[in-house]
């Protein structure tokens with residue numbers, strides 16, 4: 001019996017994210033047990049950029065990160081769903097991505113976990129970066145993103161009222177433990193990302209793996225010729241491990257440069273007034 005974890009990045013109970021995850025589970029033919037985790041219910045502090053997780057083997061912040069990571073690591077597969085809020089995925093998703101350096105400590109258990117992603121948008125074409133945001137969490141988790149799609153539905157429950165969306169749920173279910181779905185086209189040949197920035201002169205940058213290349217017009221539509229750069233952490237495990245080593249090198253560089261950096265910073269330490277949070281917020285433990 002497979003253990004499947006549904007991650008719901010929406011506050012809404014029985015909203016489209018929750019219902020679509022349950023629909024994928026219903027259509028999943030592999031015997032499994034679905035467990036759900038509502039991301040905004042968890043106490044997840046902002047990453048404070050200390051990099052101590054690199055030397056300490058995990059994050060130093062006292063919150064629920066490990067509960068979430070442990071649930072992901074224990075599952076055989078993940079179904080992730082996030083709603084679009086103002087042209088991007090709900091902020092709780094980014095909150096988890098930002099803690100990603102500490103995921104390396106669990107890389108052995110996270111690597112290659114089958115996952116599918118669902119971005120929900122209320123208005124067709126208004127999903128903005130939601131698919132990219134979902135894919136970014138999956139690559140940061142070092143999961144095997146087998147299919148990620150945008151599904152449209154505004155009112156809670158509306159997503160499953162459309163036949164096309166129920167069909168997509170079936171495809172997501174098939175992809176989770178079966179053959180990965182065909183990639184959206186055009187897509188980055190290295191990482192499968194489908195969001196690009198145009199750099200001029202026919203050159204593009206993939207917004208998921210950051211590699212660049214040429215956009216070419218082929219007989220069956222545009223294709224992308226993208227080559228891997230040296231600065232990489234998305235496309236494969238070797239690249240991810242190299243990136244981790246590079247980060248550790250940064251830590252060593254910081255230690256070496258601590259004194260000159262202190263001098264630079266001291267010149268900016270003045271009495272400029274700060275607006276402070278309310279006492280309640282300041283006193284909150286997170």
Ligand SMILES: Cc1cc2nc3c(=O)[nH]c(=O)nc-3n(C[C@H](O)[C@H](O)[C@H](O)COP(=O)(O)O)c2cc1C
Nearest residue numbers: 010015016017083084085086087121122123126154
């Ligand atoms: C604050 C807020 C902002 C939203 N922004 C967008 C948006 O930019 N584009 C869009 O297509 N839908 C937007 N929506 C609609 C939601 O993505 C949609 O209702 C979705 O079904 C919510 O999923 P849920 O029911 O799982 O929470 C927004 C909804 C809210 C509440």
